[in-house]
Structure formats: C-alpha cells, structure tokens
Amino acid sequence: xxxxxxxxxxxxxxxxxxxxxxxxxxxxxxxxxxxxxxxxxxxxxxxxxxxxxxxxxxxxxxxxxxxxxxxxxxxxxxxxxxxxxxxxxxxxxxxxxxxxxxxxxxxxxxxxxxxxxxxxxxxxxxxxxxxxxxxxxxxxxxxxxxxxxxxxxxxxxxxxxxxxxxxxxxxxxxxxxxxxxxxxxxxxxxxxxxxxxxxxxxxxxxxxxxxxxxxxxxxxxxxxxxxxxxxxxxxxxxxxxxxxxxxxxxxxxxxxxxxxxxxxxxxxxxxxxxxxxxxxxxxxxxxxxxxxxxxxxxxxxxxxxxxxxxxxxxxxxxxxxxxxxxxxxxxxxxxxxxxxxxxxxxxxxxxxxxxxxxxxxxxxxxxxxxxxxxxxxxxxxxxxxxxxxxxxxxxxxxxxxxxxxxxxxxxxxxxxxxxxxxxxxxxxxxxxxxxxxxxxxxxxxxxxxxxxxxxxxxxxxxxxxxxxxxxxxxxxxxxxxxxxx
Numbered sequence: 001x002x003x004x005x006x007x008x009x010x011x012x013x014x015x016x017x018x019x020x021x022x023x024x025x026x027x028x029x030x031x032x033x034x035x036x037x038x039x040x041x042x043x044x045x046x047x048x049x050x051x052x053x054x055x056x057x058x059x060x061x062x063x064x065x066x067x068x069x070x071x072x073x074x075x076x077x078x079x080x081x082x083x084x085x086x087x088x089x090x091x092x093x094x095x096x097x098x099x100x101x102x103x104x105x106x107x108x109x110x111x112x113x114x115x116x117x118x119x120x121x122x123x124x125x126x127x128x129x130x131x132x133x134x135x136x137x138x139x140x141x142x143x144x145x146x147x148x149x150x151x152x153x154x155x156x157x158x159x160x161x162x163x164x165x166x167x168x169x170x171x172x173x174x175x176x177x178x179x180x181x182x183x184x185x186x187x188x189x190x191x192x193x194x195x196x197x198x199x200x201x202x203x204x205x206x207x208x209x210x211x212x213x214x215x216x217x218x219x220x221x222x223x224x225x226x227x228x229x230x231x232x233x234x235x236x237x238x239x240x241x242x243x244x245x246x247x248x249x250x251x252x253x254x255x256x257x258x259x260x261x262x263x264x265x266x267x268x269x270x271x272x273x274x275x276x277x278x279x280x281x282x283x284x285x286x287x288x289x290x291x292x293x294x295x296x297x298x299x300x301x302x303x304x305x306x307x308x309x310x311x312x313x314x315x316x317x318x319x320x321x322x323x324x325x326x327x328x329x330x331x332x333x334x335x336x337x338x339x340x341x342x343x344x345x346x347x348x349x350x351x352x353x354x355x356x357x358x359x360x361x362x363x364x365x366x367x368x369x370x371x372x373x374x375x376x377x378x379x380x381x382x383x384x385x386x387x388x389x390x391x392x393x394x395x396x397x398x399x400x401x402x403x404x405x406x407x408x409x410x411x412x413x414x415x416x417x418x419x420x421x422x423x424x425x426x427x428x429x430x431x432x433x434x435x436x437x438x439x440x441x442x443x444x445x446x447x448x449x450x451x452x453x454x455x456x457x458x459x460x461x462x463x464x465x466x467x468x469x470x471x472x473x474x475x476x477x478x479x480x481x482x483x484x485x
Contacts, residue, residue, distance in 0.1 A: 013058040017050040027064030112249040118231040123240040131241040142222030147293035150233040154188040158327035158354040166285035195282035228264040318368040321406040323357035340371035
C-alpha cells in the first residue's frame with residue numbers, strides 16, 4: 001500500500017484525501033484536520049485544503065489508515081485511477097485520424113475531475129463484478145453503445161438494491177427491460193419515484209446476478225456503457241466498467257462549478273427540445289435510458305453544443321436538497337421534518353455511508369424559500385457556497401438524528417423575469433433596479449462579514465473544547481494507570 005501511495009501523482013493523492021474527508025474516515029492519527037494538527041506544528045489545520053499541501057503530507061496522512069477495510073478501499077481508489085489511466089493511454093495511442101467520436105466522449109468522461117471520486121467503487125466487495133475488456137485493438141476501438149437506467153429501493157439493512165433495469169442500443173431498440181427481485185427485506189419501495197410496488201415483485205425470479213451475466217457478455221467485447229450519472233446505476237448493478245460515457249459529464253453550465261451536474265430533464269429540455277416527464281410523475285427507466293442515448297447521438301452528430309446557457313436553468317422548479325438522511329428514515333417521514341407542502345424525489349446513494357439524499361419539491365419557489373426560512377436548524381454553507389441548515393429531528397417512531405437541508409434555488413431568481421421586462425420598458429426603472437442591486441450587494445457583504453466573525457468565534461470555541469477534551473483524556477489515562485487498569 002505504501003509503495004502504491006508513493007508512486008501516485010499529486011492530483012491522485014489530493015482526490016483521495018478529499019474522498020476520505022467526504023466519507024468521514026479516520027486513520028490512526030484521526031481525520032485529516034486532526035492529523036494536520038499533530039503533523040504540522042507550524043500551520044496545523046489552518047491550511048486544510050489538500051490541493052495546497054505538499055505530497056509528503058498527503059502521503060503521510062493516507063499511510064495512517066491501517067484497518068483492512070480502509071486499506072482495501074484506498075487500494076480500490078488507486079486501482080480506479082490505474083484502470084482509467086490504462087484506458088486513457090490506450091485511447092491516446094490512437095491517432096486523431098483514427099479516433100472515433102465515441103472514443104472522444106469516453107475520454108472526456110474518464111478525464112473529468114469528478115470521475116475518480118464518483119467511480120471509485122468498492123468492487124473488492126462481495127457480489128461485485130469487474131468487467132475487463134479484451135485488449136485487442138478491435139475491442140478498444142469498438143463504437144457499439146448500450147444505454148442503461150436503473151431504479152433502486154431502500155432495504156431494511158440500510159442499503160439500496162436494484163429493482164428495475166432498462167437498456168437500449170444506439171437504434172433505441174430495447175435490449176433489456178426487467179423487474180429485478182432484490183431478495184432482501186425492503187423498507188421503502190419509493191413508489192412515487194420508481195413506480196414499483198410490492199405487488200410488482202410477486203413471482204419475479206430475475207436476480208442481480210442474471211443482469212450482471214447479461215451485461216458482462218456485451219461489455220467484454222468493448223461495448224461502451226452510456227447513462228446519466230451512470231456511477232449510480234453501476235453502484236446498483238455492482239458492476240465496475242471503464243468504457244463509459246456519462247451525460248452528466250459531457251455537458252456543463254456556462255459558469256457553474258465543475259461538480260455541479262445538469263439533470264437529465266434539463267438536458268432533454270435544453271439540448272433536445274422536449275420535456276422528459278411531467279412534474280410529479282415517477283421515473284420511467286426506459287424513457288431515461290433512451291434520453292441518455294439520444295443526448296450522446298445528438299452530440300456525436302454535432303446537433304448540440306457542450307454548454308448549457310444560464311437562462312435555461314430550472315428556475316421553474318422549486319426544490320430543497322435534503323442530504324445526509326439516515327437510511328433508517330423513510331422518505332415519507334421527511335414530511336414531518338420539513339415544513340410546507342411538497343413531494344419527495346429520492347436521489348440514488350453515491351457513497352458507502354448509510355445515508356441517502358432527496359429533493360423536496362414545492363409548488364413554487366416562494367413556498368420553497370419560506371419553508372427553508374421557517375426550518376429550525378444551524379445555518380451554514382455547503383461546499384458550493386449555498387446556504388444550508390443542519391437539522392435535528394425526532395420522529396414519532398422514536399428515531400432521532402440529524403440531516404442537512406440545502407437551498408439550491410439561485411439567489412434573486414424569484415421575480416427575475418418581471419425585472420427583465422421592466423428593464424426593457426423603462427430606462428428609469430433600470431437605474432432604480434441597479435441601485436437596489438448595489439444596496440443588496442452591500443447588505444450581502446455586511447452579512448458575509450458577520451458570518452465570518454461568527455465562524456471565527458466558533459473556531460475559537462471548538463478549539464477550547466478540543467483542548468478541554470484532550471485534558472480530560474489525559475486525566476482519565478493517568479487515573480487508569482494509577483488504578484492499574
């Protein structure tokens with residue numbers, strides 16, 4: 001393991017540390033910031049951004065992980081990078097004259113900054129299948145494509161399981177359309193999302209292994225797997241495959257952060273000019289698989305660009321992102337945690353922690369904004385700088401815990417269209433609006449300053465508490481030694 005870490009590039013080590021942080025993993029010297037306090041006596045955890053740290057400190061931290069499950073996971077991440085680099089190198093060996101358009105999109109997916117994070121699967125675990133395409137030139141140049149989409153249910157053990165899969169080829173011919181029996185006790189069918197109920201599984205014998213066997217036959221011959229946020233589908237399929245095209249990677253926002261992915265519905269509307277589904281309707285596996293394939297075909301044929309204009313964003317959809325939801329909390333229970341009238345759209349689980357995410361969708365933006373304002377919780381910001389609240393809850397069943405609610409509505413989006421029409425009509429109104437915007441920016445600046453002061457105060461308070469805990473631990477250790485424990 002140490003040799004693998006020592007031979008890795010810095011960008012790989014940075015991504016690994018960030019992934020470890022995201023999963024809240026602890027080594028023999030604690031988590032990342034705790035490690036920095038002991039490792040770097042000069043700066044401590046004041047410079048905690050992994051990208052601003054040298055390779056020695058990154059490698060030293062990763063080497064503190066000694067538990068078998070942690071070591072296996074880190075090795076898998078390194079293997080993911082190795083697999084990607086191997087495919088990338090093979091693709092780069094192809095001259096531009098011989099490179100197919102499909103290969104370019106595979107390369108675009110593999111080189112996306114989020115790839116190594118999203119596609120770091122625990123494929124060392126039981127039931128996982130790693131597809132290793134033959135290295136023949138014909139296989140590596142294959143332009144065959146299959147688009148897939150899956151639906152998952154929440155099981156009583158806190159995991160998600162495959163319950164339905166659809167697959168289509170590049171001619172949109174259905175290759176697979178199956179309901180799958182998870183063969184596990186199911187806690188939540190998520191019928192409002194999946195469209196699947198308990199009755200649909202009566203008499204179903206098709207298993208995950210059957211699906212894996214079918215897909216493996218296709219993929220070993222170099223077939224490219226297509227999908228939107230395909231990592232979620234591969235997670236459900238317990239399938240590790242490298243030749244992929246992820247439509248959430250090959251399109252992006254004009255000025256959005258690299259980790260902000262456009263939804264499949266938005267891409268259909270912006271790039272293909274049609275509505276994927278009506279608001280409130282459950283997902284349709286077949287429609288979603290076809291949509292992903294249509295997006296790739298449109299890109300291959302040069303009928304669409306790479307960038308989504310800002311004005312095409314889903315301003316008409318009012319929703320709050322609810323994440324870090326404990327797996328023992330059913331989606332229907334969220335109605336007793338959040339205020340207001342809304343429907344729940346569950347997102348696929350992206351990590352190995354026993355949590356999941358969902359969208360609370362309201363009738364309009366104003367209702368979503370009011371619900372967030374009325375929500376009791378500690379206000380903070382997520383990694384994208386959006387406001388979110390850490391909410392403590394206690395359900396009628398007695399289950400207690402915390403979750404995060406993030407306000408994903410773009411600022412100043414309410415009434416934006418009215419402002420634009422007024423600007424077109426009267427120059428005087430333009431001046432007034434600009435003045436109001438300037439005042440608003442000043443107010444935001446003052447609020448930011450207040451928030452920064454509050455953050456600094458909390459940092460000092462946390463540091464004092466850490467010191468108190470450390471002193472208490474020393475006292476306990478001393479007493480234990482005195483008592484001969």
